[in-house]
Each structure stands twice: as C-alpha cells, then as structure tokens.
Amino acid sequence: MSTSCDAAELADFDDESVAEEISTEHADDVDGGARSTHWRMTPPRLALLIGVTTAAALASLIGFLGIQDRHAQQSVDLRALYLQTGRQGAVNLTTIDWRHADADVQRILAGATGTFYDDFSQRSQPFVEVVKKVQSVSTGTVTTAGLESSTDAEARVLVAVSVQTTTNDAPQQSSRAWRMRLSIQKVGDDAKVSNVEFVP
Template identity: 60%
Template sequence: MTIHTADDPAGDDPTPCSPALDDTLDVGTDKGAGGAGADSEDPEVVDGKHQRDTSRAWRNRMPPQRLALVMGSVAAVTMGALTSWLGFQTHQAHQASEQRQQFVQVGRQGALNLTTIDWQHADVDVKRILDSATGTFYDEFSQRSQPFIDVVNKVKSKSVGTITEAGLESHSRDTAQVLVAVSVKTTVGDGPEQEPRAWRMRVTVQKVGNDAKVADVEFVV
C-alpha cells in the first residue's frame, strides 16, 4: 500500500470506488429496472382476463337446471313477440281483404239498383238507390229523382239488370273504383221485351263510417 503525503501530487487523484460498492450500485439499478418490467402488466390484458374469469365463474356457479330455465324463458319471450307480430300482420291482411270485398259488393249492388226499376213501385226503387248513395251522386240523383219517377210511370217502363262481371279497378284506404258489366232487359208498356243491352259502369265507392256507399257512376265503353 502506498501512502501519499499532502505534498504529493498524486494525492489529488480521486480515490476509486470500491468494487463492492460498484457491485451494490449495479445490482440496485438492475433490480429496479427489472422489477418494474416484471411487475407491470397491460391494463387491457388484465381487464380481459378479469372478464373471462368472471364469466367462467358465473357459468360454474349457475346450475344446469337454472341455465336451462333462463334460456327457455328467453326463447318463450322471443316466440311470444314473433307470434304477436305475425298475428297483427294476419289481422291487417284479413281486414284489407274484407274491405276490398265490401267495395266490390257495394259497386255490384249499386249498378244493379240503377238498372232494376219497375214503374209499379218506382218510388221504392229510387229510394233504394238513394239509400246506398253519398256525396255528389246522392245530391244529383235526389234532385232528378222525381222527374225520373214521373217518366217511368208515364211510359210504364220496367228494366231488370243482371250483373255479368265485377271487379276492383283501383282502391285506396277509403275509396275504390269498381268496374261492373251489366246485362239489362227492358220492356215499355205492353210492348215486347227488348233485346238485352250490355252496359259497363265505373262505380266509385266511398267508405262512410263502417259502411260503403256509391259516390259516383260513370258509363264506360
């Protein structure tokens, strides 16, 4: 061992660190870095692992019978909702079909009323026409009804209509156009029965409350 005095220039050199101290510092640094890397984990990985563990534990805790009951309840609710929806759709389709049939029936009857008039009870026949009419058609026919009755009585006219064909041309929620083909036989006074005449009508039918009535009549070729 060499001892330097205060006058020795070599005494200004710093005393090198002890190998044991160096080892202690190195070990502490490595442990700090390595410890931080080993102890930290990605939060998303931890959260996903927690959820999987929780789900697995829930399944393990629920008895098979209870799980089957829950799944059965869910299936029953789903089937109930589907059945209700299908029932509603079926009801709507049924109502629409009934309304179309009603439109056609009213159109047929309207054309039949207009072409079946007997002078011996013309007033009753005209009343039947008015009872099944509405709107503009009702207003116009009611104004002409009495002159029409007078002419029928004067010539002793009798006509009988027969519906040969009828169908729905178009329709909306409250209105429809019905095409009707009619064969009409007519006699005047004591004369012979005339040859049947074929008429075609476009009858406009309109909803009036729960009923439907004739709102317009147009003769078509």
C-alpha cells in the same frame, strides 16, 4: 440487550404480519369464491335462461303474426265490401219498375253518398215521372265485376251489366249491355256509391 429486544419485537411483528396477510388472503379467497359461485352460470340456470328467452321471442313472433293476419283479413273484408257495394249499386241503378219506381229510387239513394247522392236526388222526381209515363220495367244482372283500385277509404269498381227492358210501346224485351265505373266511399262500417260513370 437492546438488540435482543429489537429482534424479538421484529419476530413478533413478522409473525403477526404474516398471519394477518394469510388471514386477509384467505378471506379474499372465500369472498371471491362466494362471488364466483353466485355468478356462475350452471347448466340448469343456462337452460332456464334459454327457455325464458325462447318463450319471449315466440310470444313476440306470435303477436306480430297475429296482428299481420288480422290486418290482412281486414283488407280482404274491405275489398269484398267494396266489390259487393259496386255490384249492388249497379243492380239498383238498372232495376226499375214503374209500378214501384218511388221505392226503387229510394233504394238507390239509400246506397248513395256524396256527389252522386246530390245529383240523383235532384233528378229523381223527373226520372220517376218518365218511368211511369212509359211504363218502363228494367232488370239488371251483373255479368262481371272487379276492383279497379282501392284504399282504406274508397275504391273504384268496374261492373258489366246485362239489362232487360220493356215499355208500353215495346212490350218485347230488349237487351243491352252496359259497363259502369262506380266510385265507392267508406261510410262508417258500411260503403256507398259516390259517383257513377258509364264507360265504353
């Protein structure tokens, strides 16, 4: 009798265990299938991911190229400013008319800074007196100009100038060729002459 009950209980236990195990395995399979379905990279999702990644890469590249282009343009503009300042500074220095020498000197000082401004402002009055005394009229024309060196803050410009001059003692125009090295300094959004050297 005891053996029969044990066998029956064992049979019930085995049936329940098997059923539970099958149920558990089935649940795992269902969950695993759900997880697998959730993380599966389907073709539409893959295409979307590639599209988003490509768009982000292109946006970064365009932004980088835009910054590079802006920096390059700023460099070109700055070099042009230095060169124009050097050319105009050379013209101002060599174009003096005794009839409005004071205004000519003020024009030179307006485009000057640093050491050159200090030196020229101290010597400007004796210079004007000499120009008026000999009734000098000089006109400078730039023949060539180029940047010798440049940075974001300063530059050196070489300028060749042809100067035509008349005085009360020599009414016939005399022509001379001058070469100058002008140091240019960035001042805010502008640039000014900070030093002048005459070179052979």
